[in-house]
Amino acid sequence: MSKILDTFLNENLQGLHEQGLYNEIDAVEGANGPTIKVNGKTLINLSSNNYLGLATNEELKQVAKEAIDQYGVGAGAVRTINGTLDLHVKLEEKLAEFKGTESAISYQSGFNCNMAAISAVMDKNDAILSDQLNHASIIDGCRLSKAKIIAYNHSDMEDLRQKAKDATESGLYNKIMVITDGVFSMDGDIAKLPEIVQIAKEFDLITYVDDAHGSGVTGKGKGTVKHFGLEKEIDFQIGTLSKAIGVVGGYVAGKKNLIDWLKVRSRPFLFSTAVTPGDVAAITRALQMIMDSTELHDQLWENGNYLKAGLKKLGFNIGASETPITPCIIGDEKLTQTFSKRLVEEGVYAKAIVFPTVAKGTGRVRNMPIATHTKAMLDDALAIYERVGKELGVI
Numbered sequence: 515m516s517k518i519l520d521t522f523l524n525e526n527l528q529g530l531h532e533q534g535l536y537n538e539i540d541a542v543e544g545a546n547g548p549t550i551k552v553n554g555k556t557l558i559n560l561s562s563n564n565y566l567g568l569a570t571n572e573e574l575k576q577v578a579k580e581a582i583d584q585y586g587v588g589a590g591a592v593r594t595i596n597g598t599l600d601l602h603v604k605l606e607e608k609l610a611e612f613k614g615t616e617s618a619i620s621y622q623s624g625f626n627c628n629m630a631a632i633s634a635v636m637d638k639n640d641a642i643l644s645d646q647l648n649h650a651s652i653i654d655g656c657r658l659s660k661a662k663i664i665a666y667n668h669s670d671m672e673d674l675r676q677k678a679k680d681a682t683e684s685g686l687y688n689k690i691m692v693i694t695d696g697v698f699s700m701d702g703d704i705a706k707l708p709e710i711v712q713i714a715k716e717f718d719l720i721t722y723v724d725d726a727h728g729s730g731v732t733g734k735g736k737g738t739v740k741h742f743g744l745e746k747e748i749d750f751q752i753g754t755l756s757k758a759i760g761v762v763g764g765y766v767a768g769k770k771n772l773i774d775w776l777k778v779r780s781r782p783f784l785f786s787t788a789v790t791p792g793d794v795a796a797i798t799r800a801l802q803m804i805m806d807s808t809e810l811h812d813q814l815w816e817n818g819n820y821l822k823a824g825l826k827k828l829g830f831n832i833g834a835s836e837t838p839i840t841p842c843i844i845g846d847e848k849l850t851q852t853f854s855k856r857l858v859e860e861g862v863y864a865k866a867i868v869f870p871t872v873a874k875g876t877g878r879v880r881n882m883p884i885a886t887h888t889k890a891m892l893d894d895a896l897a898i899y900e901r902v903g904k905e906l907g908v909i
């Protein structure tokens with residue numbers, strides 16, 4: 515190994531360890547469900563994004579198996595060569611139906627969707643107004659486009675309006691986009707889309723909503739744009755297929771001309787192989803299930819509300835979440851890590867989220883209840899929270 519690289523790695527890793535910022539990754543032994551097994555121990559899992567429990571859904575497993583039997587395990591090529599299976603076309607029709615748009619395009623992940631979509635329309639002569647708490651993949655997608663990135667204070671509509679006005683009046687930019695998470699994953703709050711749309715109309719901004727944590731969760735399962743009835747107003751509806759949808763992949767839903775453009779100009783679509791047949795078949799069925807019934811959605815919210823009420827009653831600071839995402843804000847990074855470690859020892863898998871994922875001094879243990887948790891599991895989790903919270907002086 516290069517000496518310079520070796521020194522760089524050792525010094526930086528040591529620094530992270532010393533500050534309690536090094537994240538140890540646990541291997542999950544078996545399925546990622548309402549409970550998981552780690553190091554041979556079964557734990558109540560409050561750390562997944564598998565909101566509706568679909569990652570282990572029996573019907574979806576069956577559909578994936580059948581697709582594998584019929585189509586094999588791989589798509590075989592990038593979409594433009596001959597990797598577009600009829601399954602992908604059906605999936606994209608289903609995504610458009612799900613999102614209430616003319617058309618849709620699927621990608622290999624939500625992350626790569628943001629790499630694809632932003633840089634396909636924005637360039638160095640443009641500007642992007644980006645919420646300060648936007649997801650890392652949005653930030654990287656913006657950087658890739660080389661557009662001027664103008665961050666606005668989190669969900670601060672006055673700040674957004676002022677910055678939109680300044681950017682417009684500067685005359686420096688050809689196009690201006692406003693980009694936001696639909697649901698902010700670390701706090702569980704919802705973007706103020708009606709206000710954003712209004713500001714966008716005033717200044718002819720391109721609107722881009724990444725609803726990775728909203729689809730399946732808000733809008734009776736159809737997401738945050740639907741929650742506000744703004745399907746016709748948002749230009750880019752982005753999402754992941756790996757969270758509530760339970761599988762893997764990402765997508766953009768929007769007008770036909772936008773999707774046609776992305777099919778010829780977005781690089782991850784053009785130069786990276788498509789999602790596998792088993793995945794695509796499972797995703798398509800999952801979307802149909804979410805459209806056909808709100809049963810899992812309702813169960814998710816019931817569990818979320820139950821856990822929130824329980825933690826609040828115990829005296830934890832659960833922030834201002836508007837969704838089932840339930841942070842327990844501890845503050846100090848090391849205490850947050852210790853808290854999470856003690857929870858795991860007692861039987862609850864709830865991960866510490868610290869800087870740089872959230873601001874310094876706002877370390878938290880984030881809880882993600884899912885539809886398939888039972889009340890007994892949540893009661894057990896609350897009892898453990900109470901024990902560890904008292905032990906460490908958090909409550």
Ligand SMILES: *Cc1c(COP(=O)(O)O)cnc(C)c1O
Binds near residue numbers: 651
């Ligand atoms: C999780 C997440 C992504 C990434 O999605 P993947 O499909 O896991 O790559 C993108 N954007 C937001 C807002 C997310 O929360």
